Amino acid sequence: MRSVLTALLAGSLCLAGLPASAGTRExxxxxVQPTQAGRLAALEALLKREGLAYEIQTFEGGPKGKPMQGRNVVVTLGKGQRDLLLTAHYDAEVLKDGTLAGAVVDNAASVVAIIQAAKTLGAGKLKHRLRVIFFDQEExxxxxxKAYVAGPDGGRVAAxxxxxxxxxxxxxxxxDPKDPALAKAVRQACLAAAEDCLAFGAYPPSDHLAFRKAGAPETSFSILPAxxxxQLWLxxxxxxxxxxxxxxxxxxxGLIHTPNDNMDAVDPATVERAGRLxxxxVRAADRTVK
Incomplete structure (x- = not known):
């Protein structure tokens, strides 16, 4: 059964006649762009190609003393009184020499994974409104x-x-989610995906923490070799x-936030695995979270 399902998923992810992994890698x-604006343009191009309508929500950000407008990219799927958010940041670390890291592990791979997930989820029905959000200025x-939490839809977040x-x-x-309903959803999803997921009480900082501070149920997922x-858990x-x-x-x-975060480090099969997970x-959270 699992091999048949994998084959079907691979077929559904073929892009422009390429095998799924080849398309994912591209x-x-x-x-990999010299500017943050270039990364935004790459994101918009993928969303347009996949037929995923989006809006850009601007906010005032930037490093201390250097104001810089930020741009969150939001895809809205379905309707509902409350929102499930599927998120990843698309911005890259600025290195000490002023250049931009390739930032494919951190975090273009996750961006591509949730775009693949959005294509699948957009074809189904959920009780919640689903927002697939690509955050700017995580780094x-x-x-x-934080800007999204403080915005007009911050109070609609279910998970x-x-x-x-x-x-x-x-x-x-x-x-590891503190919210029991989301914790149940995580366990159900890992079981459904046939994954042995490892819980971190202390997980590296990422965008989920902005929602934790606001009291919303949250979790964040990563994939590494076992x-x-x-080792990272320790x-x-x-x-x-x-x-x-x-x-x-x-x-x-020693990889992220360095020049070594480049395509040599990326395995397309991992990206696709993350998309399926x-x-x-999202499906499990839709069942368990109010």
């Missing part, structure tokens, strides 16, 4: 997410499912009791 690579302090760092590996891990995911959760060697850093922490997470 989509992720399109975000400057979650500014796009947030964020994706960050989904470029390579086979082991999903997540920020050994690296467990790094983030065990502290001085981790028994790791002095100076140890999981590989991903996102579908299951």
């Amino acid at each position: 989509d992720v690579a399109s975000f 400057l302090g979650l500014l796009g997410a 947030v499912i964020n994706f960050d760092v989904n470029g390579y590996g086979d082991t999903p891990f997540f920020a 050994r690296e995911a467990h 790094f983030a959760n065990a502290g001085k009791t981790s028994q790791m060697e002095a100076g140890f850093l999981p590989k991903v922490l 996102a579908v299951e997470l």
